[in-house]
Amino acid sequence: xxxxxxxENLTKRFxxxxxxxxxxxxxxxxxxxxxxxPNGSGKxxxxxxxxxxxxPDAGIVKxxxxxxxxxxxxxxxxxxxxxxxxxxxxxxGLPIIANVMIGCIGAGKAKRGEWVKRIEAKAQDALxxxxxxxxxxxxxxxxSHGDLTRLEIARALATESELLMLDEPFGGLNPNETExxxxxxxRLHKGGRFGRLHSEGPAMLIVEHKLAALMKxxxxxxxxxxxxxxxxxxxEEIVRDEKVIEAYMGxxxx
Amino acid sequence: xSKKNFISLVSICLLVxxxxxxxxxxxxxxVKTIKIGVAGPMKFTAGENHWRGAIMxxxxxxxxxxxxxxxxxxxxxxxxxxxxxxxxVSDAILSIERAAEKVHFxxxxxxxxxxxxxxxxxxxxxxIFIGCGAAHxxxxxxxxxxxxxxxxxxxxxxxxAYMGKILFLHLGDVAKIVREQLGIEKPKxxxxxxxxxxxxxxxxxxxxxxxxxxxxxxxxxxxxxTASDVTAELAAIKDSGAHIIFQAVSGPMGVALGKQxxxxxxxxxxxxxxxxxxxxxxxxxxxxxGHYVTTQTGIGPVKLTEKTMPFWEGFVKRFxxxxxxxxxxxxxxxxxxxxxxxxxxxxxxxxxxxxxxxDYSGAFGRMVFYPRDHKFAHDLKFGPGYNTxxxxxxxxxxxxVGIWPYGWEGITYEGSEKYVLPPWMVxxxxxxx
Amino acid sequence: MQVLISGIMIGSVYAVLALGFSLIWGAxxxxxLAYTSFYMLAAYFFxxxxxxxxxxxxxxxxxxxxxxxxxxxxxxxxCLERIRAHDVVVILISIALAxxxxxxxLSIFGHQFHRVPPFISGYRELFGVRVLNQYFVAFGxxxxxxxxLWIFLSRSRIGIAIRATxxxxxxxNLMGISEKRVSIIAMIIxxxxxxxxxxxxxxxxxxxxxxxxHPIIMILAIVVLGGLGSLKGSFIAAYILAFSEVAVVNWLPxxxxxxxxxxxxxxxxxxxxxxxxxxxxxxxxxxx
Numbered sequence: 001x002x003x004x005x006x007x008e009n010l011t012k013r014f015x016x017x018x019x020x021x022x023x024x025x026x027x028x029x030x031x032x033x034x035x036x037x038p039n040g041s042g043k044x045x046x047x048x049x050x051x052x053x054x055x056p057d058a059g060i061v062k063x064x065x066x067x068x069x070x071x072x073x074x075x076x077x078x079x080x081x082x083x084x085x086x087x088x089x090x091x092x093g094l095p096i097i098a099n100v101m102i103g104c105i106g107a108g109k110a111k112r113g114e115w116v117k118r119i120e121a122k123a124q125d126a127l128x129x130x131x132x133x134x135x136x137x138x139x140x141x142x143x144s145h146g147d148l149t150r151l152e153i154a155r156a157l158a159t160e161s162e163l164l165m166l167d168e169p170f171g172g173l174n175p176n177e178t179e180x181x182x183x184x185x186x187r188l189h190k191g192g193r194f195g196r197l198h199s200e201g202p203a204m205l206i207v208e209h210k211l212a213a214l215m216k217x218x219x220x221x222x223x224x225x226x227x228x229x230x231x232x233x234x235x236e237e238i239v240r241d242e243k244v245i246e247a248y249m250g251x252x253x254x
Numbered sequence: 255x256s257k258k259n260f261i262s263l264v265s266i267c268l269l270v271x272x273x274x275x276x277x278x279x280x281x282x283x284x285v286k287t288i289k290i291g292v293a294g295p296m297k298f299t300a301g302e303n304h305w306r307g308a309i310m311x312x313x314x315x316x317x318x319x320x321x322x323x324x325x326x327x328x329x330x331x332x333x334x335x336x337x338x339x340x341x342x343v344s345d346a347i348l349s350i351e352r353a354a355e356k357v358h359f360x361x362x363x364x365x366x367x368x369x370x371x372x373x374x375x376x377x378x379x380x381x382i383f384i385g386c387g388a389a390h391x392x393x394x395x396x397x398x399x400x401x402x403x404x405x406x407x408x409x410x411x412x413x414x415a416y417m418g419k420i421l422f423l424h425l426g427d428v429a430k431i432v433r434e435q436l437g438i439e440k441p442k443x444x445x446x447x448x449x450x451x452x453x454x455x456x457x458x459x460x461x462x463x464x465x466x467x468x469x470x471x472x473x474x475x476x477x478x479x480t481a482s483d484v485t486a487e488l489a490a491i492k493d494s495g496a497h498i499i500f501q502a503v504s505g506p507m508g509v510a511l512g513k514q515x516x517x518x519x520x521x522x523x524x525x526x527x528x529x530x531x532x533x534x535x536x537x538x539x540x541x542x543x544g545h546y547v548t549t550q551t552g553i554g555p556v557k558l559t560e561k562t563m564p565f566w567e568g569f570v571k572r573f574x575x576x577x578x579x580x581x582x583x584x585x586x587x588x589x590x591x592x593x594x595x596x597x598x599x600x601x602x603x604x605x606x607x608x609x610x611x612x613d614y615s616g617a618f619g620r621m622v623f624y625p626r627d628h629k630f631a632h633d634l635k636f637g638p639g640y641n642t643x644x645x646x647x648x649x650x651x652x653x654x655v656g657i658w659p660y661g662w663e664g665i666t667y668e669g670s671e672k673y674v675l676p677p678w679m680v681x682x683x684x685x686x687x
Numbered sequence: 688m689q690v691l692i693s694g695i696m697i698g699s700v701y702a703v704l705a706l707g708f709s710l711i712w713g714a715x716x717x718x719x720l721a722y723t724s725f726y727m728l729a730a731y732f733f734x735x736x737x738x739x740x741x742x743x744x745x746x747x748x749x750x751x752x753x754x755x756x757x758x759x760x761x762x763x764x765x766c767l768e769r770i771r772a773h774d775v776v777v778i779l780i781s782i783a784l785a786x787x788x789x790x791x792x793l794s795i796f797g798h799q800f801h802r803v804p805p806f807i808s809g810y811r812e813l814f815g816v817r818v819l820n821q822y823f824v825a826f827g828x829x830x831x832x833x834x835x836l837w838i839f840l841s842r843s844r845i846g847i848a849i850r851a852t853x854x855x856x857x858x859x860n861l862m863g864i865s866e867k868r869v870s871i872i873a874m875i876i877x878x879x880x881x882x883x884x885x886x887x888x889x890x891x892x893x894x895x896x897x898x899x900x901h902p903i904i905m906i907l908a909i910v911v912l913g914g915l916g917s918l919k920g921s922f923i924a925a926y927i928l929a930f931s932e933v934a935v936v937n938w939l940p941x942x943x944x945x946x947x948x949x950x951x952x953x954x955x956x957x958x959x960x961x962x963x964x965x966x967x968x969x970x971x972x973x974x975x
Binding site for chain 2: 799816893
Binding site: 051072073075076082083089091092094098099102105106116119155159 | 843844
């Protein structure tokens with residue numbers, strides 16, 4: 001089976017700085033892949049390149065065998081790639097439920113003529129899944145940081161995408177919350193029905209600094225350093241990799 | 255803006271400029287004609303009137319061979335000078351300055367602000383300038399105060415001081431009709447003037463004179479000259495219990511006023527001056543609701559002189575429009591022709607002397623200029639036996655009739671009728687009693 | 688009473704105009720000063736249809752709305768969209784466009800005044816106040832449009848997308864919504880608003896080439912007062928300004944000339960106290 005996402009020789013420069021340098025990797029349909037690396041190693045840039053928010057200087061991105069490198073980001077979302085962001089940017093002036101509904105609407109999963117009521121119900125389920133359903137009618141501007149992260153995931157979830165990229169899903173969460181979130185992610189990946197939402201169980205690419213939590217849920221890890229891919233492998237191999245340990249300057253990866 | 259867009263924009267500008275320069279050059283080459291620059295806002299009714307009046311005179315004179323200058327019959331050539339004065343005075347100065355090189359004489363202009371500026375330019379070039387629109391007294395006060403500099407200016411329109419006087423005479427007449435017909439001892443007057451400088455003295459004059467004339471002033475409403483909705487003002491005026499609305503309106507608001515006043519059947523006579531009510535399309539533009547509106551003008555379907563009706567009818571037939579007072583250029587061209595023929599030259603100084611001797615019976619009435627020692631030197635002489643201007647009233651079916659003078663100083667021009675109050679107003683006040 | 692009735696009538700018309708403008712600003716982020724040109728164009732098309740071509744009013748009205756809206760949207764598509772990142776250029780170009788349209792109309796129709804027939808002629812007395820029947824029509828249309836917009840924005844997919852777009856364009860794109868398409872839709876609705884209100888109020892007013900000027904000034908005042916981009920703000924500000932205008936005319940007749948000025952003064956006072964407008968959002972830091 002061909003890989004869902006194929007990234008080939010992707011390069012992005014900002015002025016003199018090469019943020020992503022000749023990166024190539026693949027993600028299969030049934031994988032959860034971790035993307036780690038020291039600060040400034042180009043993780044977020046890489047995600048933005050895949051979502052089309054940034055355009056690469058070289059290289060191509062293929063999704064389900066189709067070259068999507070030059071597509072506008074809204075079209076890429078419609079094809080089935082969604083992402084959450086490290087700095088959460090909700091539509092502050094809209095109710096939380098409407099924030100999630102945008103996800104349904106945007107991904108084109110809401111069929112023409114489908115009742116807004118149904119979309120709303122789906123959005124409600126996505127909120128339920130993330131544990132913030134009780135806040136549905138509030139404006140997004142009232143949310144705490146942890147809740148914002150949840151909203152972000154609910155929003156991505158509502159797009160019912162095939163590839164979900166999460167940028168620091170554990171950011172700002174305490175250990176308990178982190179564990180809950182990790183479980184949610186795992187459950188989401190397995191797929192199934194969440195109320196009126198059908199999840200096919202998206203492939204995932206997760207950027208995270210909390211490596212301990214991350215390592216428990218991923219199948220594979222990609223390590224970035226100065227924009228280049230340093231290592232790729234299962235978590236247990238990566239934590240023992242000399243180069244990786246060196247890149248993290250001796251930090252204990254366990 | 256991209257570079258390409260910018261370049262194309264610049265080239266379009268250059269093309270337009272080039273084209274207009276080209277036509278200017280073409281005009282310069284032909285001599286042997288008397289060139290009169292007709293200046294005005296040509297896209298507006300006023301400018302259109304200037305131009306139409308002038309070409310009617312030109313066609314008649316040229317058909318008869320032209321103007322006799324020093325034994326040679328010379329045809330008249332009119333040069334259209336677009337002043338854009340409604341929008342900006344600076345445009346007007348520029349176009350006059352540009353045209354001054356090419357023409358022998360000027361006539362026209364509507365707005366007083368720009369007429370003053372244009373007057374300066376024309377005097378600098380020592381060009382005779384016959385004012386056919388702007389009515390501010392200052393234009394001729396200047397001639398009286400500094401004759402040597404401003405002597406080239408004449409005006410064939412009575413100045414606004416006299417216009418105001420006429421309006422007050424008529425206000426008195428209407429108050430009398432209200433007293434007699436409705437039995438109201440002290441009629442109430444509301445003033446509705448647009449917010450332009452020229453109307454300030456009018457408003458002040460009503461404020462001081464109305465009480466003296468046995469009327470009560472109930473309020474002054476001054477909407478913007480370009481307002482398109484005066485229903486709020488009209489409703490407030492109705493509330494105030496006014497019997498007479500004295501309008502002093504020159505802006506487009508006048509059309510909305512006539513229309514909404516008639517449609518709402520506001521029970522107060524709408525009199526005074528409304529610049530837009532002398533346009534033939536006023537009837538169509540108000541959807542017929544402009545009936546019973548009165549306004550002031552220099553010419554109407556009444557016999558001011560033998561020449562009035564032929565001109566009126568010829569104008570209506572040719573342009574399907576009523577001649578506004580600005581088409582007095584028709585008489586101005588003839589007055590100029592006669593002065594040139596008497597002087598036998600196109601030299602400005604000589605023609606000025608002959609113009610001062612003018613006593614011409616034109617389509618717009620008798621034309622005599624005040625002498626150079628009068629406080630309004632070179633202004634059109636106003637008074638019984640001279641020029642009086644008229645007031646007109648719209649009647650059902652889009653008919654315009656002359657209603658003033660009606661017996662004033664013994665003058666009633668043939669074709670004039672008595673002013674009538676709007677019937678809904680009569681009904682309203684009779685019922686109220 | 689008279690203040691109340693006139694205020695509500697005039698306020699509703701203002702509200703529709705301002706809401707359309709706000710909608711366009713929100714979604715497309717342009718200050719389109721040519722906005723009321725389409726108000727003028729629609730009125731002229733109405734005039735041409737009914738007076739020159741002799742069309743039935745039921746054909747002339749929708750036709751003029753559609754044509755004027757099409758012109759409005761194509762103006763946006765072909766002139767303004769590509770430059771909309773540069774606010775100042777948009778303002779300059781759109782004001783140039785407004786004068787361009789005025790010149791076009793001037794050269795075709797001249798500076799004549801025209802009139803279009805009311806849907807229902809005559810007037811009616813409401814609590815002793817005379818109101819033109821056409822004003823009731825205009826009021827009915829305005830209320831329908833405002834309610835319709837409200838339902839549309841809160842209950843429809845595109846409506847929600849428009850609201851999201853006016854909050855954050857970049858994210859909307861990342862959520863799979865073409866912000867350009869949403870802008871066009873908002874443009875169609877906004878321009879539709881101005882053209883519809885044009886044909887319903889044109890019979891009250893007079894059709895002439897500079898008729899676009901007064902409404903755009905009022906719209907700007909309303910939008911600034913209400914807070915740029917806030918629909919609720921525009922709605923309320925429209926009534927505030929309409930009431931202050933009517934109040935001046937009634938209670939301060941000598942100063943009726945300052946009618947618009949007073950409305951603008953109210954705006955300035957409010958802005959001095961709340962620079963972001965009544966319901967405006969404090970501008971958030973500019974992001975990439």
